Amino acid sequence: MNTAAFIVIAIVTLSAAMAAATLRKLMHAALSFALAIVGLAAFFFLVGAEFVGLALVFIYIGAVAVLIVFTILLTRRDVQKDRGFNWSGVLIAAAVLASLTWSILKTQSTAIVAPHIRALTVKQIGQALMTTYVWPMQCVGLLLTAALIGALLLVIEEKP
Amino acid sequence: MTPTLQVFLIVSAALFSIGLLAALSRRHAIFILIGIEMMLAAANLNFIVFWRFGPQHQPPVGVMIALFSIAIAAAEAAVGLAIVIAVYRHYRSTNVDEFNQLRG
Numbered sequence: 001m002n003t004a005a006f007i008v009i010a011i012v013t014l015s016a017a018m019a020a021a022t023l024r025k026l027m028h029a030a031l032s033f034a035l036a037i038v039g040l041a042a043f044f045f046l047v048g049a050e051f052v053g054l055a056l057v058f059i060y061i062g063a064v065a066v067l068i069v070f071t072i073l074l075t076r077r078d079v080q081k082d083r084g085f086n087w088s089g090v091l092i093a094a095a096v097l098a099s100l101t102w103s104i105l106k107t108q109s110t111a112i113v114a115p116h117i118r119a120l121t122v123k124q125i126g127q128a129l130m131t132t133y134v135w136p137m138q139c140v141g142l143l144l145t146a147a148l149i150g151a152l153l154l155v156i157e158e159k160p
Numbered sequence: 161m162t163p164t165l166q167v168f169l170i171v172s173a174a175l176f177s178i179g180l181l182a183a184l185s186r187r188h189a190i191f192i193l194i195g196i197e198m199m200l201a202a203a204n205l206n207f208i209v210f211w212r213f214g215p216q217h218q219p220p221v222g223v224m225i226a227l228f229s230i231a232i233a234a235a236e237a238a239v240g241l242a243i244v245i246a247v248y249r250h251y252r253s254t255n256v257d258e259f260n261q262l263r264g
Binding site for chain 2: 002003006010013014017018020021022026029030033036037040043044047048049051052055056059060063064067068070071072074075086087088089090092093094096097100101104105110111112113114115117118120124125128129131132133136137140143144147148150151152154155157
């Protein structure tokens with residue numbers, strides 16, 4: 001694994017995520033969120049999980065980011081108002097980050113480099129999905145159908 | 161020197177904390193959803209990294225869990241944003257501080 005690539009991807013991902021969390025304009029924040037997801041997919045490519053990286057880009061940018069942009073446009077009349085920023089959230093997030101970092105650094109068994117592995121092929125993933133994970137996959141399909149029907153029912157205009 | 165498991169975990173923890181920051185401190189409902197999505201994505205990074213650095217099994221468990229988690233995150237985003245739109249129709253606002261009653 002390439003250290004320079006890792007540093008570049010980490011900087012891009014974390015700064016885009018920070019922009020998504022702190023920018024005042026909603027549309028800019030949504031686009032920064034998409035950039036952070038691209039950086040995360042680059043991490044997946046870096047560690048050799050190309051299929052999951054592609055799935056992440058397709059689903060998060062093709063579906064979730066587009067849904068967020070649609071919602072921003074549909075609730076547009078509200079964006080001009082000034083919004084408060086809750087500073088206690090910053091404290092809690094900093095405390096969580098500090099405790100997680102401390103515990104990761106204290107755990108000696110995590111200071112390892114990646115072993116050499118054979119490349120993960122899409123065929124292996126497909127075989128696992130169709131054999132070991134066939135019932136979870138059916139359940140996820142059912143969940144997605146139910147969620148999309150539920151989302152439609154939630155936003156249908158009620159007739160008086 | 162190649163990146164160790166530790167630095168990946170620290171990046172993932174930082175991403176999780178940024179998502180938590182967005183979910184806790186913004187008052188806009190869509191920002192809260194973006195924060196939750198970011199936390200889910202950070203958890204996915206952990207699954208993938210532990211798969212890469214751990215012992216190899218034949219069904220790649222970490223990869224499969226990350227795939228299912230992505231699918232569930234998509235379902236969650238669809239329902240969450242539908243709720244935001246439905247609440248906006250009722251209150252004419254997306255500020256979560258103003259949503260103070262469940263009665264429609």
